[in-house]
Amino acid sequence: MLFKFELEGGNFSKVGYASSQIKKVLKQLAIDPRIIKRVVVALYEAEVNVVAHAWRGTVVAKLDADKISLELKDEGPGIPDIPLAMSEGYSTASEAVREMGFGAGMGLPNMKKNVDELTIESQVDVGTTVRMVTWFNKKGA
Amino acid sequence: MxxxxxxxxxxxxxxxxxxxxxxxxxxxxxxxxxxxxxxxxxxxxxxxxxxxxxxxxxxxxxVEQDDFQRIFDYKCRVALMPTVFIGQFSKYTTEKEIISAVMELGFTHVFQVEFTADMIHKEMVRQMENAEEKPVISSFCPAIVRLIQVRFPALVDNLLLVKAPVNASATYYHKVLEGEGIPSEEIGIFYVTPCAAKIAALKGAEGYSSTIKGVINMDTLYNKAYHILKNRSGGYEPECELPPPLTKKEMRWSQTGGEAKHFSGRCLAIDEIHNVIDFLERMETTSEVRNVDFLELRACDRSCAGGVLAVANRFLTAERIMKRSMNRDKVPMIYAADNFEALSYLKQHITIRPVQPNPKRLYDGTIDEMLKKMEQVRKLMCYLPGIDCGACGSPNCQSLAEDIVRHEAQFSDCVFMQRNMEKHGKLDQEHAFRIVERTWGKDRLNKDCYKKGAKYEGL
CATH class of the missing domain: 3.30.70.20 (Alpha-Beta Plaits)
Structure with missing residues (x-):
């Protein structure tokens, strides 16, 4: 089953919509609440990243009986140095974004911690694609 | 499970x-x-x-309640009365007058529900200190406990496992009366409830029949007591023994913020069930709700003052309780009374068993089967109008689609789909009419001048 959501750069009031919809679906499927929590945290962080840094983006969630695959594709500045972006506390968020309580440099590390697979592809000044997979029958990371 | x-x-x-x-x-x-x-x-x-x-x-x-006459099955008849009952009356009626009226109805004792609040508070603090997961959630409101079981099952472990004031006070007072030499079978404790959830929780819980013998709806007792008060002659001086006075904290315990005020860290008090649902949804999906230590959640607007069985306006009730609780002694009487035996008994019996999740399941079967059913719902949603009119007998289009997939409703229950099917010759008029009658009853579509808002209403 496929779900698609649009994300708008800079619109923090809408952030979290995709993660709350996905949460509802996973709850209906009686997935282990601990797994739901991890998926939702990762997706929420990813949503925040797109809204905080990119101009626009989409979330595509693909739900199978054994796993959920999430793909966040954005048009934005891209990430010049992915390993650096992955380190805890590193952030390029603007002052305005930090004032709203985001931008602590925990987004990507938090996502990595909460999903089974994470891949990032990025091209500077074009955009970033983040793919995450979580398996339902695998016990916590 | x-x-x-x-x-x-x-x-x-x-x-x-x-x-x-x-x-x-x-x-x-x-x-x-x-x-x-x-x-x-x-x-x-x-x-x-x-x-x-x-x-x-x-x-x-x-709200189903016990027959009032049942109190007379007992020699010792106790009205277990919450502060909200006092708040039903304006400041011109004294607590003594209210309590004397309740006694006149046949009760031998009146005891206040919030008398044990300080003991409950201490136990909550103890559990909160040992809690692995924050925020801890108060189990005060039984509708909230059930809401968490049904809609937020992942949060059951955040609930503090302590008796609600009504249960704790019934346990305590039963022991006090036994201590006075009254045989257990002669003690009839009746709880005066402001809401349905309390009754449901009491009647569903273990130990209900051993301490609380019945429930009286607050509106019923209010009507009876108010009738007595109205018919008293001027200058009437009530004579009755008063229960030990409550402190400010105890009196305000059932008000919004009554609990949250007394815990350390970040504490939030949220009332009204839709507000609670909205908050818990946010807490589960965003990181907006961070570092909260304690949640006081109540199903009714203005907490128990807004209970369905309360008669007075909830804002007035809340204000009256605030006013009546000012300038009170700060030391809870529960420690001053010489009922050490009852006190230590309550201390040992103040906790409750862990709350089990009871999630709302839309579909049975394996994940594969459930996924298929969810796909079917999404297909049905392509056709349903999405205006959530409720004319099908389900609360909204999404629910109708889910009901159809569970074989509890039919596609043709939707009045828009009926028009469509008629247009394409898949449904004849007679049949469409029968479908509407199945949902709305036989004579529902007939003219009726006596219904609400019609010209002969009430005649």
Whole structure:
């Protein structure tokens, strides 16, 4: 089953919509609440990243009986140095974004911690694609 | 998974129900459907919040209570009275007058529910200190406990496992009376309830019959007591023994913020069930709710003052309780009284067993099967109009689609789809009419000048 959501750069009031919809679906499927929590945290962080840094983006969630695959594709500045972006506390968020309580440099590390697979592809000044997979029958990371 | 069997105090009187959909649209767990022109409550999904009762225009939804005369089965008849009952009366009626009126109705003792609040508070603090997961959630409001079991099952472990004031006080006072030499079988403690959820929780819980013998709805007792007060001659001086006075904290315990104020760290008090649902949804999906230590959640607006069985306006009740609780002694009387035996008994029996999750399940089967059913729902949603009119007997289009997939409703229940099917020759007019009658009852579409708002209403 496929779900698609649009994300708008800079619109923090809408952030979290995709993660709350996905949460509802996973709850209906009686997935282990601990797994739901991890998926939702990762997706929420990813949503925040797109809204905080990119101009626009989409979330595509693909739900199978054994796993959920999430793909966040954005048009934005891209990430010049992915390993650096992955380190805890590193952030390029603007002052305005930090004032709203985001931008602590925990987004990507938090996502990595909460999903089974994470891949990032990025091209500077074009955009970033983040793919995450979580398996339902695998016990916590 | 162990399933808790829910007892429900909310009932529908079919003769009064006009199947108007008000309750169905208000229900926060989507537990109501209309069939044959009458509302039906899905027992596993209902959390006894009472929103349906509040919305019913024909008083068809009521709260089941025990016959008042049953108090006379006992020699020692105790009214276990919450502060909200005092708040039903204006400042011109003294507590002594209120309590004397309740005694005149046949009670031998009046005891206040919040008397044990300080003991409960201490136990909550103890559990909070040892809690692995924050925020801890108060288990004060039984509708909230059920809401968490049904809609937020992942949060059951955040609930503090302590008795509600009504249970703690019944346990304590029963022991006190036994200590005075009254045999257990002669003690009849009756709880005066402001809401349906309390009844449901009491009647569903273990130990109900051993301490609390029955429940009296607050509106019933208010009417009886008010009648006595109104008929007293001027200058009447009531004579009765008063229960030990409550402190400010105890009196305000059931008010919004009454608990949250007394815990350390970040504490939030949220009332009204839709507000609570909205907050818990946010807490589960965003990182907006961070570092919260304690949540006081209440199903009714203005907490118990807004209970469905309270008579007075909830804002007035809340204000009256605030006023009446000012300038009170700060030391809880529970420690000053010489009932050490009852006190230590309560200390040992103040906790409750862990709360089991009881999630609302839409579909049975394996994940594969459930996924297929969800796909079917999405396909059906392509056709349904999405205006959530409720004319099919389900609260919204999404629910109708889910009901269809569960074989509890049909595609042709949707009035828009009926038009469509008629247009394409798939449904004849007679058949369409029969479908509408199945949902709305036989004579529902006939002219009726006696219905609410019509020209002969009330005649």
């Amino acid at each position: 162990e399933k808790a069997d829910f007892y429900h105090a909310l009932k529908i009187e079919n003769d009064r129900c006009i199947g108007c959909t008000h309750c169905m649209k208000e229900c926060p767990t989507g537990a109501i459907r209309i069939q044959d022109g009458k509302a039906l409550i899905h027992k596993d999904w209902c959390v006894d919040c009472g929103e349906c009762l509040k919305s019913c225009p024909t008083e068809a939804i009521y």
